[in-house]
Amino acid sequence: MTAPTKSESRYSWGGDEHLVVQISEAMSLEANFTTMAIANLLASRELDGIIDICPSNASFLVRFDPDVIAPADLEAAVRAAELEVGDTASLSLQTRIFEIPVWYDDPYTRETGARFRDRHQRPEGNDLEFAAIENGLASEAAFIEAHAGSPWITSMVGFVAGLPFMFQMVPPERQLEVPKYLRPRTDTPALTIGHGGCFACIYSVRGAGGYQMFGITPVPIFDPEQKLPDFSDFMAFFKPGDIVKFRKVDQAEYEQIQAQVADGSYRFRQAPVTFSLDAFLADPDGYNASLLEVLYGA
Amino acid sequence: MALEILEPGLATSVQDRGRPGHYNVGIPPSGAVDLYSALAANLLVGNPDDAAVLEAAYMAPKIRFTEPATVAVTGGTMPVTINGQSAPQWEALHVNAGDELAFAFLQGGARVYIAVSGGVEVPAVLGSRSTYGLGGFGGFDGRVLKAGDVLPVGAGAQVGDRSVPENLRPRFERELDIRVVLGLYDYRLTDKGLAQFLESVWTLTPVADRIGFRYAGGSLEWKERVQPFGAGSDPSNIVDAGYPLGSIQIPGGLEPIILHRDAVSGGGYAMVATVISADMDTVGQSSPGTKTRFRPVTLDEALAARAEARSRVGELRKALQ
Numbered sequence: 001m002t003a004p005t006k007s008e009s010r011y012s013w014g015g016d017e018h019l020v021v022q023i024s025e026a027m028s029l030e031a032n033f034t035t036m037a038i039a040n041l042l043a044s045r046e047l048d049g050i051i052d053i054c055p056s057n058a059s060f061l062v063r064f065d066p067d068v069i070a071p072a073d074l075e076a077a078v079r080a081a082e083l084e085v086g087d088t089a090s091l092s093l094q095t096r097i098f099e100i101p102v103w104y105d106d107p108y109t110r111e112t113g114a115r116f117r118d119r120h121q122r123p124e125g126n127d128l129e130f131a132a133i134e135n136g137l138a139s140e141a142a143f144i145e146a147h148a149g150s151p152w153i154t155s156m157v158g159f160v161a162g163l164p165f166m167f168q169m170v171p172p173e174r175q176l177e178v179p180k181y182l183r184p185r186t187d188t189p190a191l192t193i194g195h196g197g198c199f200a201c202i203y204s205v206r207g208a209g210g211y212q213m214f215g216i217t218p219v220p221i222f223d224p225e226q227k228l229p230d231f232s233d234f235m236a237f238f239k240p241g242d243i244v245k246f247r248k249v250d251q252a253e254y255e256q257i258q259a260q261v262a263d264g265s266y267r268f269r270q271a272p273v274t275f276s277l278d279a280f281l282a283d284p285d286g287y288n289a290s291l292l293e294v295l296y297g298a
Numbered sequence: 299m300a301l302e303i304l305e306p307g308l309a310t311s312v313q314d315r316g317r318p319g320h321y322n323v324g325i326p327p328s329g330a331v332d333l334y335s336a337l338a339a340n341l342l343v344g345n346p347d348d349a350a351v352l353e354a355a356y357m358a359p360k361i362r363f364t365e366p367a368t369v370a371v372t373g374g375t376m377p378v379t380i381n382g383q384s385a386p387q388w389e390a391l392h393v394n395a396g397d398e399l400a401f402a403f404l405q406g407g408a409r410v411y412i413a414v415s416g417g418v419e420v421p422a423v424l425g426s427r428s429t430y431g432l433g434g435f436g437g438f439d440g441r442v443l444k445a446g447d448v449l450p451v452g453a454g455a456q457v458g459d460r461s462v463p464e465n466l467r468p469r470f471e472r473e474l475d476i477r478v479v480l481g482l483y484d485y486r487l488t489d490k491g492l493a494q495f496l497e498s499v500w501t502l503t504p505v506a507d508r509i510g511f512r513y514a515g516g517s518l519e520w521k522e523r524v525q526p527f528g529a530g531s532d533p534s535n536i537v538d539a540g541y542p543l544g545s546i547q548i549p550g551g552l553e554p555i556i557l558h559r560d561a562v563s564g565g566g567y568a569m570v571a572t573v574i575s576a577d578m579d580t581v582g583q584s585s586p587g588t589k590t591r592f593r594p595v596t597l598d599e600a601l602a603a604r605a606e607a608r609s610r611v612g613e614l615r616k617a618l619q
Contacts, residue, residue, distance in 0.1 A: 016597060020481075026527040027529070054321050056564050057538055158323065158564040161432065235435070236324070240322065
């Protein structure tokens with residue numbers, strides 16, 4: 001991978017309550033990392049009048065109360081944070097890595113995919129088959145292996161409550177890319193593992209959607225009733241910057257985990273990590289292996 | 299004290315001033331779509347600003363009160379009856395146990411607000427009683443009301459006769475100029491595309507709810523380009539980004555969508571402008587068929603309009619002391 005190229009960021013007002021900063025027009029791990037770093041630094045300043053700081057893939061949104069912080073003062077604070085991040089020689093992110101078990105090619109998403117075939121580029125097949133062909137992979141199994149093989153970074157949480165967008169931590173030539181459905185479906189099972197463009201997602205609630213569907217996880221990611229211990233702090237599990245490893249499970253294990261979720265005993269396998277962009281860029285596969293050692297033990 | 303929902307209306311939900319601060323994980327602020335009318339309703343019945351009220355879109359509920367209370371109906375124009383007798387909007391109304399509040403057809407605006415002294419006391423979630431339907435939480439069971447629901451009401455203050463002066467009631471027009479600040483991804487439009495956006499008269503479609511308001515009536519020209527990595531193939535696509543409240547996205551260049559208080563927090567469509575905070579209530583009271591033009595203003599003009607809106611709220615408070 002090449003070193004990040006510095007490009008001019010773009011500041012713009014979203015009415016009188018939002019400042020939007022575009023770090024880059026294109027998605028890249030570097031742009032996302034810079035976005036996250038500025039957002040975290042700005043949050044650490046705890047400025048009065050800032051209501052929300054929402055990092056997304058390659059841009060961020062600040063919602064503010066202009067009666068408390070003048071727009072010019074806010075802009076100055078954000079520019080200062082951007083400058084400080086830009087001057088940092090080596091960026092690192094305090095985050096965590098966790099596992100999401102996935103039943104790939106499950107009957108729920110397969111049935112939904114069949115129901116909305118008229119909206120798909122390739123009406124004769126299924127979404128996994130289409131994704132394998134689009135990425136020049138020999139089989140659905142090879143696609144699943146690539147999907148579950150390397151970790152992903154949560155580059156944005158949103159659209160609806162708790163829904164993560166994830167970008168795979170691999171060199172650009174190995175990024176999995178699949179176009180969205182031609183026309184969005186009106187239904188997607190909750191907890192579907194989706195993919196659109198270069199992003200994976202997990203549908204946090206049932207509803208409309210245009211991403212390709214590859215499988216389903218038994219693990220809740222959004223729980224307004226906060227029943228499981230891992231939701232005791234907050235109802236949405238994912239946070240921007242989380243590193244995710246998908247693990248392929250079969251029907252038996254899917255059902256076993258579902259039972260643990262139902263009786264309240266399920267715990268996410270997770271571990272805190274410090275993610276260093278430079279170390280990753282120097283040796284992506286080696287760095288990913290070390291992250292997985294943290295998750296699973298050496 | 300409780301409210302018994304005899305008929306639910308079309309889309310009636312419990313709302314207060316919203317739950318800011320969780321947009322970074324996709325939880326929108328929610329809260330009343332017309333904050334001014336919701337505030338007026340609370341002030342009329344002697345409630346604090348953040349008491350929860352009912353917001354009813356297009357068709358309002360029929361409600362029975364289990365105990366005496368003070369109620370007020372504000373927002374869109376919709377004839378009110380108590381036990382079949384006509385009753386005014388924008389005034390404090392005193393009801394007895396067993397009284398029934400009902401409504402006729404909507405005549406102006408889109409949403410009415412019903413406040414009851416003591417406020418609707420559903421449990422607060424993340425600091426707010428507002429319903430967030432997509433997430434299925436907040437309000438009453440995280441959903442719009444159904445017949446048979448019984449909503450708890452808190453202990454209210456005693457208030458005398460109060461009414462909102464005529465000049466402090468919103469007027470509902472079928473032709474609107476909505477003020478916007480241009481920006482965000484507007485550089486993706488050609489000059490012609492930007493002119494098409496500002497000069498077209500857009501008509502609000504029936505796709506208008508707490509999430510967003512979709513308009514039809516024109517088509518916009520985008521600049522051709524090789525799309526950046528991750529942005530998707532249509533020229534109106536961007537790498538998924540956060541959506542400001544009030545931001546206007548135009549999928550395919552065809553139908554502008556203004557996001558409102560239950561906004562989806564981000565996505566892959568270019569936004570070209572944002573409705574100023576002072577005009578969000580007006581958007582929220584638009585009904586399908588409303589002719590709308592987008593008028594560009596500067597950030598300073600948006601802030602001046604915000605200050606004006608605040609001073610109007612000050613007058614409202616003074617009038618209802």
